[in-house]
Structure formats: structure tokens, C-alpha cells
Amino acid sequence: MVANREDPIVHRIQLGSELRRLREAAGRTTTEAAEHLDCGQPRISKIEHGKLGIKPDEVQLLLDFYGASDEDAEAVLELAARRRSRTRLSYRDAVPRWFRRFLALESAACDLRIYETECITGLLQTAEYTRAVIRAWEPDADDQEIERQVHARLSRQAVLTRTDPPPARLEVIFNEYALRRVIGGSETMSVIQSPYQPSR
Structure with missing residues (x-):
């Protein structure tokens, strides 16, 4: 599950995917997750689709809410920490913004x-x-x-x-x-x- 490429977009997508998997396994809705984080439901949706980042303390709140196992929680928290520590690909400013997500996924393929x-x-x-x-x-x-x-x-x-x-x-x-x-x-x-x- 842990990303093997440097680009933070890939990490964000993987983190969102894992949070969604854990939410669904817990039988929770995005509305319930949003209420638990005291935010709007669209924010949870954007996080789960890798379009918006999330702070590690918020990740921990969701993990607790979803009743994630210690193993899942450790892996997701590691992914959240890695996402924040990585640098962007050096050529990102030479391509349009809409193409960056594709490039991030391509680099991890x-x-x-x-x-x-x-x-x-x-x-x-x-x-x-x-x-x-x-x-x-x-x-x-x-x-x-x-x-x-x-x-x-x-x-x-x-x-x-x-x-x-x-x-x-x-x-x-x-x-x-x-x-x-x-x-x-x-x-x-x-x-x-x-x-x-x-x-x-």
C-alpha cells in the first residue's frame, strides 16, 4: 500500500483510497465522517478522491472513528507522513495543472x-x-x-x-x-x- 514514487499527488490518491476503504468497511457514510471531522461532506469526498490533502491529526480522528486495526492505522499514518515529506516532481511547472495528476499516476505505474x-x-x-x-x-x-x-x-x-x-x-x-x-x-x-x- 505504501507509495513507491516521490510525487505527493500519488500519496494523496493512495491515502484517500485507503481512508475510503476503511470508511466503507466500517459501514460509515461520508456525511458521518464529515460530521466527525466537523467539516462539509464535499471535503471528505475530495479527500477520498485524492483531490484534497488531510492533516495527520485528522487522519487519526478518522481512523479512530472507523475502528481501524492497529496494522491499518499504522500503514495509513505512515502514508500520511510520507505524503507530507515528499517533494514534487521537478518538471511540474512545465506542464498544465490538469495534466499533473496524470503525470503523477504515470510515474507510479x-x-x-x-x-x-x-x-x-x-x-x-x-x-x-x-x-x-x-x-x-x-x-x-x-x-x-x-x-x-x-x-x-x-x-x-x-x-x-x-x-x-x-x-x-x-x-x-x-x-x-x-x-x-x-x-x-x-x-x-x-x-x-x-x-x-x-x-x-
């Missing part, structure tokens, strides 16, 4: 399955290819912004080379157009090759 119709998926792009894609989609972006986005996209590839936990397993289905579409000229296309070994 064990298996990734992608269907791509337009271009090579970001997890397999080279720096040259990424620059060409960004220039095509954002022709007014300056060089500094382009490099920030290139760094952000290439940083995502760490999920495929990490050692702890083991790398994610990646399955990609490309539309033929995505493979044949020339982006950035023939020189850019000629360097498209993945340093990752195919799954066996």
Missing part, C-alpha cells in the same frame, strides 16, 4: 498501455523529436519554454528505467500514421529509436 494515433508517444520520443512536436503545436513558444517542455517530457521516461521499484512495463499500439508522419524532417525521424528493450 507498474504497467502502461498506450494507443497513439498522431505521433510517437512521449515516453519514446527523443529530444529532437520532442522539440519538433512542440514547435509544430506551439509555434510562438520561445526556446526557453520549448526546452522546459522537452525536459519535462524526457523526464517522464524515468518510469521505464527506474530500479526501485522495477521499471514499468510499456505496451504501445501505434496507428500506422503515427509512425509514417514526418515531424521535424528526415534527420529527426532517422533518430527515432527506443533505448528500451521490447518486452519478452
Whole structure:
């Protein structure tokens, strides 16, 4: 249950999921949990869906209210403490806010399955290819912004080379157009090759 990635969004989602599991196991409603914490029901819902954080003392109040076992309480409190101590991914400011939750989940994934119709998926792009894609989609972006986005996209590839936990397993289905579409000229296309070994 304890998260194995650094991003606090992942920890928040896991913590919320565990609190929901314990609430449901106790036969309690979100309204009852909200009354116990002296807050509104929407806050409990947001906490359980990983959209809002919760203080450790509030976690303890809910654990007591749900009658959580010592083992469950210890694991959930550890998760709550870890969530508060982690730092955010370094490239978060280079991507839109709505995309950050996806990136957090992607970075913690064990298996990734992608269907791509337009271009090579970001997890397999080279720096040259990424620059060409960004220039095509954002022709007014300056060089500094382009490099920030290139760094952000290439940083995502760490999920495929990490050692702890083991790398994610990646399955990609490309539309033929995505493979044949020339982006950035023939020189850019000629360097498209993945340093990752195919799954066996």
C-alpha cells in the first residue's frame, strides 16, 4: 500500500483510497465522517478522491472513528507522513495543472498501455523529436519554454528505467500514421529509436 514514487499527488490518491476503504468497511457514510471531522461532506469526498490533502491529526480522528486495526492505522499514518515529506516532481511547472495528476499516476505505474494515433508517444520520443512536436503545436513558444517542455517530457521516461521499484512495463499500439508522419524532417525521424528493450 505504501507509495513507491516521490510525487505527493500519488500519496494523496493512495491515502484517500485507503481512508475510503476503511470508511466503507466500517459501514460509515461520508456525511458521518464529515460530521466527525466537523467539516462539509464535499471535503471528505475530495479527500477520498485524492483531490484534497488531510492533516495527520485528522487522519487519526478518522481512523479512530472507523475502528481501524492497529496494522491499518499504522500503514495509513505512515502514508500520511510520507505524503507530507515528499517533494514534487521537478518538471511540474512545465506542464498544465490538469495534466499533473496524470503525470503523477504515470510515474507510479507498474504497467502502461498506450494507443497513439498522431505521433510517437512521449515516453519514446527523443529530444529532437520532442522539440519538433512542440514547435509544430506551439509555434510562438520561445526556446526557453520549448526546452522546459522537452525536459519535462524526457523526464517522464524515468518510469521505464527506474530500479526501485522495477521499471514499468510499456505496451504501445501505434496507428500506422503515427509512425509514417514526418515531424521535424528526415534527420529527426532517422533518430527515432527506443533505448528500451521490447518486452519478452
